Amino acid sequence: xxxxxxxxxxxxxxxxxxxxxxxxxxxxxxxxxxxxxxxxxxxxxxxxxxxxxxxxxxxxxxxxxxxxxxxxxxxxxxxxxxxxxxxxxxxxxxxxxxxxxxxxxxxxxxxxxxxxxxxxxx
Amino acid sequence: xxxxxxxxxxxxxxxxxxxxxxxxxxxxxxxxxxxxxxxxxxxxxxxxxxxxxxxxxxxxxxxxxxxxxxxxxxxxxxxxxxxxxxxxxxxxxxxxxxxxxxxxxxxxxxxxxxxxxxxxxxxxxxxxxxxxxxxxxxxxxxxxxxxxxxxxxxxxxxxxxxxxxxxxxxxxxxxxxxxxxxxxxxxxxxxxxxxxxxxxxxxxxxxxxxxxxxxxxxxxxxxxxxxxxxxxxxxxxxxxxxxx
Numbered sequence: 001x002x003x004x005x006x007x008x009x010x011x012x013x014x015x016x017x018x019x020x021x022x023x024x025x026x027x028x029x030x031x032x033x034x035x036x037x038x039x040x041x042x043x044x045x046x047x048x049x050x051x052x053x054x055x056x057x058x059x060x061x062x063x064x065x066x067x068x069x070x071x072x073x074x075x076x077x078x079x080x081x082x083x084x085x086x087x088x089x090x091x092x093x094x095x096x097x098x099x100x101x102x103x104x105x106x107x108x109x110x111x112x113x114x115x116x117x118x119x120x121x122x
Numbered sequence: 123x124x125x126x127x128x129x130x131x132x133x134x135x136x137x138x139x140x141x142x143x144x145x146x147x148x149x150x151x152x153x154x155x156x157x158x159x160x161x162x163x164x165x166x167x168x169x170x171x172x173x174x175x176x177x178x179x180x181x182x183x184x185x186x187x188x189x190x191x192x193x194x195x196x197x198x199x200x201x202x203x204x205x206x207x208x209x210x211x212x213x214x215x216x217x218x219x220x221x222x223x224x225x226x227x228x229x230x231x232x233x234x235x236x237x238x239x240x241x242x243x244x245x246x247x248x249x250x251x252x253x254x255x256x257x258x259x260x261x262x263x264x265x266x267x268x269x270x271x272x273x274x275x276x277x278x279x280x281x282x283x284x285x286x287x288x289x290x291x292x293x294x295x296x297x298x299x300x301x302x303x304x305x306x307x308x309x310x311x312x313x314x315x316x317x318x319x320x321x322x323x324x325x326x327x328x329x330x331x332x333x334x335x336x337x338x339x340x341x342x343x344x345x346x347x348x349x350x351x352x353x354x355x356x357x358x359x360x361x362x363x364x365x366x
Binding site: 094097100101103104105107108112 | 162180181182183184185186188192195196199200203296
């Protein structure tokens with residue numbers, strides 16, 4: 001591995017962490033959504049700074065080419081994040097639906113009360 | 123029967139039914155004197171709300187389209203909050219003949235959920251092809267689950283008694299096909315008594331049932347999926363008194 005690719009790996013990982021932390025700091029990202037990106041950034045940083053750890057873990061789980069472990073972990077994390085988003089979207093939709101139902105009933109009640117008041121005035 | 127009418131709320135989910143809704147509301151009012159009618163405008167872009175209101179119905183307008191399930195949830199909630207005992211669902215396209223409502227209500231005395239079934243002898247409503255097979259399969263499975271003979275499980279013409287209204291106000295499924303198939307499974311899994319009553323059904327005023335094989339296959343798949351998930355859901359999703 002050349003020194004350039006070594007530095008490139010570290011800088012990329014650091015950049016991920018900086019972006020995630022910055023988004024968290026500005027409240028553009030909630031902790032529960034940031035957790036997977038934080039894990040990804042930290043793993044990338046460890047593998048970038050100490051490539052030996054990557055080789056060691058690959059041997060541990062029986063992956064012959066260490067890069068393949070990187071691909072596997074990356075895809076797994078992206079998959080989990082995608083799944084989490086689908087699940088959150090479902091929950092949001094069901095909350096929106098409940099709100100819409102409540103609004104419809106409240107509107108109906110308000111209208112009925114109004115028309116009853118008008119009738120009482122007559 | 124008139125006292126039963128007072129305690130009964132007719133709920134009509136309506137999505138872009140401005141042309142027929144007023145007529146159906148008037149027909150219900152004429153045939154079932156003293157009954158309350160709630161039209162739930164499911165995010166229509168036409169004049170459904172004002173048409174229904176001018177015909178004398180209560181109208182709840184959803185800000186966007188939620189499907190029949192979402193519209194019915196509004197109906198069940200409204201019934202609970204305004205202490206109606208029974209809820210009868212009627213289509214707003216004029217397909218359901220309101221003169222069958224008393225038959226449903228009579229049956230409700232000994233049952234919690236009464237389906238108004240097409241194909242059960244009355245009327246001249248028929249469906250052929252894959253859609254028909256799907257209905258037969260659904261009917262067989264759901265009949266076994268609810269321990270009663272059902273022939274038309276996707277009928278939207280149904281009456282719910284107090285126990286069913288309490289259950290559905292919390293747990294009526296809002297998914298596609300959930301309002302018909304899954305609602306039946308939820309009802310039978312929570313021990314409600316389900317019955318079927320033959321009703322005469324008029325052909326739809328506008329539009330014909332689709333016979334496109336791809337759409338039929340998609341319908342079959344979604345119905346199967348809805349059925350499987352209805353059976354494997356955890357009991358907490360239909361326990362009354364839990365979280366909403």
